[in-house]
Amino acid sequence: MNSLVVAAVLLVLLGLAYQVGWSRSRTVAVGADRRLHSRPAYHGTLAAIWVLVPVALVLGLWALFGPGVTDSYIRSQIPADVAASLEPAQLNNAMARIRSIASGYGVLGEPQPFENQAGQALRQFQLISFLIVIAAAAGLGVLALFAARRRITPALRARNQVEAVVNALLVACSAVAILTTIGIVVSLLFEAIRFFTFISPVDFFFGTVWNPRFSTTGTGGEGDYGLIPLLWGTVMVAFIAMFVAVPVGLMSAIYLSQYAHPRLRSTVKPIIEVLAGIPTIVYGFFALVTVGPFLSGIGNAVGLDIRATSAATAGLVMGIMIIPFISSLSDDILRQVPKSLRDGSLGLGATRSETIRKVILPAALPGIVGAFLLAISRAIGETMIVVLAAGNSPILRLNPFEPTSTVTVTIVNQLTGDTDFAGPQSLVAFALGLTLFAMTLVLNVAALLIVRRFREQYE
Amino acid sequence: MTDINMQQTGSEASRKRLEIIRASLSRRHRAEAIFKGLGIAAIVLALALVGTLFWQVFSKGTPSLFQSTLHLDITFDPEVVEVGPAPEAGSGLSPAEYEEAYLDWRRALALVNWNELIANAIRDVSGTEIDGGDVRALVDNNAGLVLRSRFQDNPDLLGQTVPMDLLVSANGDNWLKGTIDRDLPDERQQLSADTRNLLDELRADDVITMDFAWHLFTNVDSRTAPASAGLAGAFMGSLYMMLIVIVLAVPIGVASAIYLEEFAPQNRITDLIEVNINNLAAVPSIVFGLLGAAVFINYFHLPISAPLVGGLVLTLMTLPTIIIATRAALKAVSPSLRQAALGLGASKTQMVFQHVLPVTFPSILTATIIGVAQALGETAPLLLIGMNAFVASVPASPLDQATALPVQVYLWQGNENRNFFEARTSAAIIVLLGLMLVLNAIAIFLRTRLERRG
Numbered sequence: 001m002n003s004l005v006v007a008a009v010l011l012v013l014l015g016l017a018y019q020v021g022w023s024r025s026r027t028v029a030v031g032a033d034r035r036l037h038s039r040p041a042y043h044g045t046l047a048a049i050w051v052l053v054p055v056a057l058v059l060g061l062w063a064l065f066g067p068g069v070t071d072s073y074i075r076s077q078i079p080a081d082v083a084a085s086l087e088p089a090q091l092n093n094a095m096a097r098i099r100s101i102a103s104g105y106g107v108l109g110e111p112q113p114f115e116n117q118a119g120q121a122l123r124q125f126q127l128i129s130f131l132i133v134i135a136a137a138a139g140l141g142v143l144a145l146f147a148a149r150r151r152i153t154p155a156l157r158a159r160n161q162v163e164a165v166v167n168a169l170l171v172a173c174s175a176v177a178i179l180t181t182i183g184i185v186v187s188l189l190f191e192a193i194r195f196f197t198f199i200s201p202v203d204f205f206f207g208t209v210w211n212p213r214f215s216t217t218g219t220g221g222e223g224d225y226g227l228i229p230l231l232w233g234t235v236m237v238a239f240i241a242m243f244v245a246v247p248v249g250l251m252s253a254i255y256l257s258q259y260a261h262p263r264l265r266s267t268v269k270p271i272i273e274v275l276a277g278i279p280t281i282v283y284g285f286f287a288l289v290t291v292g293p294f295l296s297g298i299g300n301a302v303g304l305d306i307r308a309t310s311a312a313t314a315g316l317v318m319g320i321m322i323i324p325f326i327s328s329l330s331d332d333i334l335r336q337v338p339k340s341l342r343d344g345s346l347g348l349g350a351t352r353s354e355t356i357r358k359v360i361l362p363a364a365l366p367g368i369v370g371a372f373l374l375a376i377s378r379a380i381g382e383t384m385i386v387v388l389a390a391g392n393s394p395i396l397r398l399n400p401f402e403p404t405s406t407v408t409v410t411i412v413n414q415l416t417g418d419t420d421f422a423g424p425q426s427l428v429a430f431a432l433g434l435t436l437f438a439m440t441l442v443l444n445v446a447a448l449l450i451v452r453r454f455r456e457q458y459e
Numbered sequence: 460m461t462d463i464n465m466q467q468t469g470s471e472a473s474r475k476r477l478e479i480i481r482a483s484l485s486r487r488h489r490a491e492a493i494f495k496g497l498g499i500a501a502i503v504l505a506l507a508l509v510g511t512l513f514w515q516v517f518s519k520g521t522p523s524l525f526q527s528t529l530h531l532d533i534t535f536d537p538e539v540v541e542v543g544p545a546p547e548a549g550s551g552l553s554p555a556e557y558e559e560a561y562l563d564w565r566r567a568l569a570l571v572n573w574n575e576l577i578a579n580a581i582r583d584v585s586g587t588e589i590d591g592g593d594v595r596a597l598v599d600n601n602a603g604l605v606l607r608s609r610f611q612d613n614p615d616l617l618g619q620t621v622p623m624d625l626l627v628s629a630n631g632d633n634w635l636k637g638t639i640d641r642d643l644p645d646e647r648q649q650l651s652a653d654t655r656n657l658l659d660e661l662r663a664d665d666v667i668t669m670d671f672a673w674h675l676f677t678n679v680d681s682r683t684a685p686a687s688a689g690l691a692g693a694f695m696g697s698l699y700m701m702l703i704v705i706v707l708a709v710p711i712g713v714a715s716a717i718y719l720e721e722f723a724p725q726n727r728i729t730d731l732i733e734v735n736i737n738n739l740a741a742v743p744s745i746v747f748g749l750l751g752a753a754v755f756i757n758y759f760h761l762p763i764s765a766p767l768v769g770g771l772v773l774t775l776m777t778l779p780t781i782i783i784a785t786r787a788a789l790k791a792v793s794p795s796l797r798q799a800a801l802g803l804g805a806s807k808t809q810m811v812f813q814h815v816l817p818v819t820f821p822s823i824l825t826a827t828i829i830g831v832a833q834a835l836g837e838t839a840p841l842l843l844i845g846m847n848a849f850v851a852s853v854p855a856s857p858l859d860q861a862t863a864l865p866v867q868v869y870l871w872q873g874n875e876n877r878n879f880f881e882a883r884t885s886a887a888i889i890v891l892l893g894l895m896l897v898l899n900a901i902a903i904f905l906r907t908r909l910e911r912r913g
Contacts, residue, residue: 184742254498286516351487383838429749
């Protein structure tokens with residue numbers, strides 16, 4: 001109800017301001033017998049901006065401090081002797097009861113006289129304070145409107161001022177992306193440094209045992225937080241994924257960009273790209289219920305001990321996930337190689353495959369390497385597939401058919417549902433996140449620079 | 460061609476050279492064929508993988524779209540339903556007092572043995588006398604609640620007989636569908652031999668039929684009554700998050716793309732921003748989850764498990780996608796349009812907002828849909844901000860506890876009743892994939908329309 005009133009007042013004021021600015025500019029233009037610098041719509045918009053700023057300021061301040069003011073008012077309405085006899089929890093309860101009485105909802109049991117009084121007083125206070133805020137906002141808005149109206153002359157550069165405001169808004173929006181990066185770096189660093197007050201960085205980065213004990217009582221130790229097993233698991237899974245994705249992705253990109261008939265290309269490419277749109281949790285489920293049992297069935301048939309959840313399962317499915325990523329990036333890059341190189345090679349009598357292998361691929365190599373780096377970055381940051389299919393066993397093992405664990409899995413395990421960032425058990429997630437962010441940052445930036453240089457080379 | 464060459468040259472050396480070339484030619488053609496074959500094999504493999512994945516999900520999920528449903532005539536016997544009349548609002552009671560009386564009445568309803576009504580109805584149909592334990596094994600735990608809320612909505616039902624559809628329990632559904640091995644010995648079966656026989660008998664008499672599982676879309680998640688668990692809560696949670704993403708990411712993303720592409724000076728700072736945005740697009744999603752946990756929840760104390768926080772995290776994640784796509788679209792607008800506008804005296808802002816931006820509108824829309832589809836399928840960051848909590852209600856606002864569709868998939872795949880929930884999870888995936896498919900189809904449709912016009 002109240003917010004509806006506020007919105008209505010705001011809309012009416014803005015509409016009024018626009019209208020006033022618009023008509024005033026036309027009037028002064030006629031009176032001064034001079035052409036307006038800006039069109040009336042800009043004068044109207046400028047007036048509306050003038051009104052919006054003070055009104056939004058007042059309403060914002062009230063939204064920020066209003067609840068606190070109301071609380072202290074309620075507290076002041078409880079008689080001092082009663083307030084002294086109540087414990088904090090009871091005091092809160094009494095305040096809630098007073099609110100209920102004031103809202104007309106009523107309370108259970110017979111309300112005490114002071115509660116009734118306070119409820120009535122609060123009701124008045126709420127009404128009056130709301131009216132004051134509305135009046136202050138509207139009054140300031142009207143004052144601003146008068147000021148804006150007086151400023152309007154034919155020479156007023158209203159359009160430039162409106163455009164300056166628009167420009168400022170655009171800059172503010174661009175800042176969000178930068179603030180996000182800063183926020184990531186600062187929050188990860190801050191929490192990671194807190195983690196390093198518990199565990200020394202040397203033990204973290206070079207430790208080979210991962211065993212964060214969840215009960216820190218008694219034993220004195222806080223568990224072992226060695227990064228190496230997780231890092232090894234991450235690298236192994238990413239390597240298997242690339243081993244699957246690179247040949248398939250690159251070969252299909254080559255076929256689609258160099259051999260395929262345009263019609264085939266335009267049907268097959270979107271189908272492969274469908275793979276890229278599938279949520280990773282679906283791949284995880286696919287790995288868990290289909291690929292894992294399939295691999296372990298093969299293992300049984302040939303007499304190998306292959307676990308259903310293992311680095312191989314997760315890596316294989318992650319490879320499937322990355323195929324469209326590699327194929328569409330490589331496809332773009334192969335198509336950017338100048339046609340003259342290809343035609344020259346074909347004209348000298350080379351077969352198509354020779355042209356591709358000896359001319360186009362070497363020319364496109366930097367770009368393709370960049371695409372691979374982006375794919376690796378994607379693979380080490382992937383979470384849900386490994387959470388479901390890697391077996392969650394953070395032990396240093398060389399065998400890819402044994403369960404393993406990765407950095408991302410461990411972040412999920414250590415932080416899921418836990419908001420109390422007090423102990424190393426949850427803070428370690430941020431140290432792991434920082435490691436992950438640093439790794440992907442290096443890969444991404446390297447890839448971006450390589451790809452950019454490649455583009456510039458052929459532009 | 461080679462014959463002519465031979466006649467013309469004739470000399471020993473060149474004939475030798477030709478021989479070498481001819482000998483190598485078949486080798487080279489063979490290499491060509493192999494290379495091309497590898498390309499085709501790669502494509503076929505990739506397509507086969509898409510096919511396998513979809514086939515697996517659909518073949519596993521479709522059976523659980525149909526679920527064993529028990530059709531019974533339930534009599535609200537006054538001897539079993541022993542409660543007073545429902546309190547009425549406004550009869551001299553303050554709202555708080557009415558609420559209290561109503562709660563008392565509902566408490567009395569909760570104590571009624573609803574399962575006895577079901578047991579009576581089954582006895583009437585099959586002639587088998589069963590007790591409360593058997594009822595719990597036979598029908599879903601939710602059945603009592605269904606009867607209760609039916610009665611609560613309409614207290615006049617007391618003494619009447621109404622036909623009702625109740626879900627068979629998860630174990631019963633497993634037995635009837637054969638997702639549990641029917642030849643397993645008694646001690647390894649979840650249900651007693653009597654209950655199994657009764658189920659088969661009711662199925663043969665068409666008292667139990669396989670009906671379309673509407674409740675999958677209308678019910679919320681449930682732990683105690685797995686057969687009636689549905690996606691409604693997760694769907695609303697995802698919907699709230701997507702609305703937040705659209706409301707925040709689109710204006711901010713488009714605005715910053717406009718600034719960076721049209722207004723920003725070309726210098727090292729804008730270069731850095733460009734690298735920064737491209738990097739953000741490739742930052743692992745789980746890092747955004749860490750950001751959300753540290754900043755939104757730990758620092759700003761926003762509510763945990765709330766779609767609001769999830770929406771904000773996904774907004775930050777989607778932003779780079781939208782910025783990059785919008786910049787590409789702005790770049791593609793032909794210079795003649797800009798020059799014409801500027802030449803006619805438009806200011807730079809007017810040129811951008813009134814002439815360039817409207818042309819790019821379809822591409823921005825496509826990018827938005829693709830970004831939203833990506834955000835819809837994201838799971839990992841949501842786990843870190845507590846959206847994997849078990850929530851048995853439909854969130855009424857973005858500040859309530861909620862879960863999301865992909866997180867629901869994650870929760871269900873971890874359920875202990877694997878026989879039942881593997882199919883249920885696949886069904887949830889079908890719903891999720893269906894939504895994404897619709898979104899992508901819209902994006903492709905818009906793209907082709909755009910291309911046709913351009």
